């Protein structure tokens with residue numbers, strides 16, 4: 001299975017992050033010293049996916065700009081002799097090939113993925129949600145690509161969640177065919193805890209084959225005219241089979257304030273020059 005592109009939907013309104021996300025996309029909110037989207041793009045790069053298809057909207061141009069040159073800034077840094085910073089900003093500009101498609105109406109995640117149809121053509125592709133960070137050695141989409149290639153099947157990334165959270169996710173169950181890899185037998189969108197077939201939740205990582213587009217086009221619209229991805233995933237899984245890959249690593253949903261703030265503290269604590277000072281300042285606040 002040849003996978004060269006990753007689709008990153010970033011066109012949502014980010015209502016959970018208001019008012020911070022009123023004019024700054026939630027994907028551009030900083031986590032320590034980088035915007036959320038940069039962590040997501042770095043995960044894609046780690047999997048060898050340099051062609052990035054942003055599904056974007058007119059409020060979100062700043063996301064593409066972040067991965068483009070800023071010649072004025074670079075000139076200023078060069079003249080000031082701030083070569084280390086210059087190197088850092090240039091590295092971001094050179095990270096990826098940007099391919100952008102517009103989602104003109106925010107009709108849900110399924111619709112956002114469908115917007116990438118003209119650029120994905122007939123090839124399988126990866127999908128990573130633009131506000132969903134997974135951190136860890138070889139974690140996230142890397143694991144999915146490895147499994148999808150090995151079994152020649154589409155795949156979703158899953159993680160265990162506590163029972164009280166299953167109703168926020170698509171939940172899957174199936175037969176374990178290798179350590180950490182299941183062949184999906186059942187997929188339910190946002191079940192009540194008592195109806196959930198397992199506690200394995202789909203977490204923002206997918207390897208999809210192009211027939212997903214046909215299934216999305218033929219999906220029924222849900223609440224508010226939204227086109228969900230899970231309906232189409234269920235059909236794709238029923239048709240030819242699909243894997244669920246248990247994702248290693250730490251996950252932070254940047255649209256959830258507690259997780260977003262935890263991510264900031266986590267990354268700041270990794271920085272030796274900041275760690276002691278940060279801990280000292282946090283201590284009196286935690287009673």
Ligand code: UTP
Nearest residue numbers: 009010011012013014015016106107108130131
């Ligand atoms: P979310 O459901 O977390 O994002 O979608 P949202 O709708 O922006 O946020 P809330 O729930 O109102 O706070 C996950 C990812 O999918 C994108 C979002 O930008 C986010 O990165 N998305 C969502 C789209 O691109 N288009 C959509 O129609 C919906």
